[in-house]
Amino acid sequence: MTQRNVLGGELDECGRDPITGFYRDATCTVGPEDLGHHSICAVVTAEFLEHQRSIGNDLTTPQHQHGFAGLHPGDTWCVTVHNWLLAHQSGVAAPVRLAATNEAVLRFVPLEILRSYAVDVPDDTSSLDF
Template identity: 45%
Template sequence: MNKPFFKREPELNVFGEPLEPCSLLPLTGFFRSGYCSAGPEDVGRHLICAEMSEAFLAFSKTVGNDLSTPHPEFSFPGLKAGDRWCMVADRWVEALAAGMAPRVFLRATHRGALRHVELETLKKFAADVE
C-alpha cells in the first residue's frame, strides 16, 4: 500500500512572500535551519527574526531568559549584540511592552508572528524595510 503524499505549505514571511533566512552564523531557528519557521513541536513559536542589542540582552536576562550564556548541550552558542536570532513571538511582545524590543528583519519573520503582533507594530522596528 502506498503512503499518502502530503505537500508541505511553503514558509512565508509577514508580507506573504517566501521566508528568507534569519541567520546561519549563529545558526538560529527552532529547527536550527537558519529560518524562523516553527512546527507544532515549537510551543514557544520562534517566529520573529530580531537583531540582538546589548540593551535587549540585558533586559532578557533580567526577566529570566539569559540569551548571552552559551549552552552547547542545546546547540545554543550564546548571543552578542549584532547577532540575529529567531525570537519567541511572545517574548518580543513582552520586550515591546517594556520598551526594549529589538529591531526585526521582516523578510525573515514568519507570518505566524502576526497572530501575536500587528504588522504595523513590527514595521516600526524593521531593520530591512522602510
C-alpha cells in the first residue's frame, strides 16, 4: 500500500544520509510497529536537537551499536509527532518537509500548523488552500 504525504501526493523520501524512517527506508512510513508515529520529516536545527535532548530524546549522540551516527543541524529525520509537538509548544519546532511528511500526522497536527513550518513547496500549488 502506497502511503501519501500531507499534501495528498506520493510520500517523498525524507533522508538517506543518515538514512531515516522507523523502518530505515528513507521515508516517514508508518505502520503498526511504529508506536511513536515517526511521521514528520523534519530538517533538524540546533535548537530542536537541544530541546529533544532536554526531554530525553538524544538525537545527537552516536549509537554505533544501532548504526546511528548522530544528527547534526540540517539533517532530515523522521521525528515522532509527540516530540515535534512538544518542540512546537516550546517555540523550537524543526522546519518540516511537507512532501515527505506522512498524511497520518494530520490526525494529530492540523495542516495549517505544518504549513507554518514548511521548507518545501510543491511544484503545482493549484490544489492547495492558501
